[in-house]
Amino acid sequence: MGEVIVITSGKGGVGKTTTTANIGTALALAGKKVVLIDADIGLRNLDVVMGLENRIVYDLVDAVEGVCRLKQALIRDKRFEGLYLLPAAQTRDKNAVSPAQMQKLCEELKEHFDFILIDSPAGIEQGFKNAIAGADKAIVVTVPEVSAVRDADRIIGLLAANELIEPKLIVNRLRMDMVKRGDMMNIEDTIDILGVDLLGVVPDDENIIVSSNRGEPVVTEERSLAGQAYRNISQRLLGKEVPLINMETEDTFMEKLRRLFSGKNNKRY
Amino acid sequence: MLDFFKFLGKEQNKSKDVAKERLKLVLIHDRANISPKFLDMVKGDIIKVISNYMEIDESGFDIRLSRIEHEDDNYTSALIANIPIKRMKNIGKNNG
Ligand SMILES: Nc1ncnc2c1ncn2[C@@H]1O[C@H](COP(=O)(O)OP(=O)(O)O)[C@@H](O)[C@H]1O
Numbered sequence A: 001m002g003e004v005i006v007i008t009s010g011k012g013g014v015g016k017t018t019t020t021a022n023i024g025t026a027l028a029l030a031g032k033k034v035v036l037i038d039a040d041i042g043l044r045n046l047d048v049v050m051g052l053e054n055r056i057v058y059d060l061v062d063a064v065e066g067v068c069r070l071k072q073a074l075i076r077d078k079r080f081e082g083l084y085l086l087p088a089a090q091t092r093d094k095n096a097v098s099p100a101q102m103q104k105l106c107e108e109l110k111e112h113f114d115f116i117l118i119d120s121p122a123g124i125e126q127g128f129k130n131a132i133a134g135a136d137k138a139i140v141v142t143v144p145e146v147s148a149v150r151d152a153d154r155i156i157g158l159l160a161a162n163e164l165i166e167p168k169l170i171v172n173r174l175r176m177d178m179v180k181r182g183d184m185m186n187i188e189d190t191i192d193i194l195g196v197d198l199l200g201v202v203p204d205d206e207n208i209i210v211s212s213n214r215g216e217p218v219v220t221e222e223r224s225l226a227g228q229a230y231r232n233i234s235q236r237l238l239g240k241e242v243p244l245i246n247m248e249t250e251d252t253f254m255e256k257l258r259r260l261f262s263g264k265n266n267k268r269y
Numbered sequence B: 001m002l003d004f005f006k007f008l009g010k011e012q013n014k015s016k017d018v019a020k021e022r023l024k025l026v027l028i029h030d031r032a033n034i035s036p037k038f039l040d041m042v043k044g045d046i047i048k049v050i051s052n053y054m055e056i057d058e059s060g061f062d063i064r065l066s067r068i069e070h071e072d073d074n075y076t077s078a079l080i081a082n083i084p085i086k087r088m089k090n091i092g093k094n095n096g
């Protein structure tokens, strides 16, 4: 029996789709059978981020409405054994599916996959309700900014009201240089405010944009810091204890020198 | 002189600390509003306690979360209740 995890945030543009693509790919690379569901109906994204946009024939709405069999709507990612995508419909809107239909879909997929990851749309309306309907667990993505953290808090409340208690938090786009000069909330600040458990921290990393340009998840980039962060997050989802990555490699030369002389330990996040 | 120090203090205030303080305050209100039941629950419990001492006009009971501005431009959150009393009960009087 698989596990259904919804990736959500409230605010748009904080990294839900990037997170879904990368965690999914990493779990597949770890040998799991994974399906990614793009629940952002009308604003299909996950397909291009994954580089699978040319392979779509049927979509989520087709599968739910019985236009095709569920299996026909699943796109197999030929690069990663065990990874599938159920794309969103592009020409329909969020009301094309109901929470009950999403629940049924998830139940069916659970029988064939280890992980079902649902990429939620922004907002707290119908699309969000659909995305969480069939979920067993939730991952909340935020960036260390007031608006995103506020929205994350609201989402955590709404998840709890829908029996998705104890969501796990991913803090995305952390910039150590800004944290150091006190111009960005650090991990402790963010966790303190939101009062949830941390699943991982992803640095702000331009490799992410390069990767989405190419349609290849950054998690396959051995040397990318963000890729490492996503690999760690996936390991944690598999129940392994992995320390937070050391983001100090982003240091400028001067900062390295200063630390060398001050003898301070590297801080791990 | 005092203003000068105040100015200095503000300058040294890290923007992330400002962000954190502001978020903490705003979330008190967000969280209270998220469940429509919250204030009703508080109201019910207050009525239970107060009714031991006085008879109150439940229809005129007004309770809400509010912000109080202090002289130093800081804000704190406050629970404000306006509870009309119909009659005091004859207990707990000051007989001393
Ligand atoms: N850690 C990161 N570093 C740099 N850019 C990022 C990072 N995470 C996301 N992005 C970029 O931010 C934008 C929004 O990300 P996306 O995953 O589409 O957010 P959402 O699905 O929440 O709307 C994209 O252009 C993406 O490439």
Ligand SMILES: [Mg+2]
Pocket: A016, A017, A018, A040, A045, A119, A120, A121
């Ligand atoms: Mg998205």
